[in-house]
Amino acid sequence: MDLRPELLPPPVEPARIATIAAAVERIAGLMEAGAPYEAELAALNEDTGTGVTEHDIHTYDNWGSAEAFAHLLVRPSYPRVPDITRDELIEIARRLMAGLGPQSDDPDADWYALLFDTNLTMPSASSLIFDPPGELGPGPSAERIVDTALSYRPIAL
Structure with missing residues (x-):
């Protein structure tokens, strides 16, 4: 995509x-x-x-x-895109999962991680990609990661 x-x-x-x-x-x-x-x-x-x-x-x-x-x-510190779609988030997750992670040689890797984190309410949502929790199973798909991040609801204090 x-x-x-x-x-x-x-x-x-x-x-x-x-x-x-x-x-x-x-x-x-x-x-x-x-x-x-x-x-x-x-x-x-x-x-x-x-x-x-x-x-x-x-x-x-x-x-x-x-x-x-x-x-x-x-580059912009917080690339907020108000109308970002689920499909776009999945594509961003796919790009990160394809090796554009932290410490990669690609200077765009950090941009995609920042874009992912900035446009989801879940704190450090990209951690679902780089260090997925066990409940997502082994090698979770980009769709599963994005759906998990989108389902996050902050706790009201």
Whole structure:
């Protein structure tokens, strides 16, 4: 199934990714050396419109590379699509299940996980894909995962 344009990862110029990745690595190097980094971090946040913290810089490699982390910084933080359909969520789940998971080399993997999580009320819905609970059985289908996520109802306090 093809996804409509608002569900696809927004294109980002490779030069932009390289610039942001270099800034992340430069800030990490300054922090590691005990050198002043605050102005560089503020400039990064200004440039990307984000709120990257010292902790984020220390752990950027959890995303696989500075380039993968840079993709996160230059794309929308919460890609909410109010009229997303069940079929579209199933296609997104299929793409994630096909190997576009966390720590993959594909910079779009994190986009699809964020898109999935943002458009479902279930907290961390993508965890049903990456670490499915036993009650879903072995190797649950994308349909089963999406139906489980859609059936989630928050507890009223």
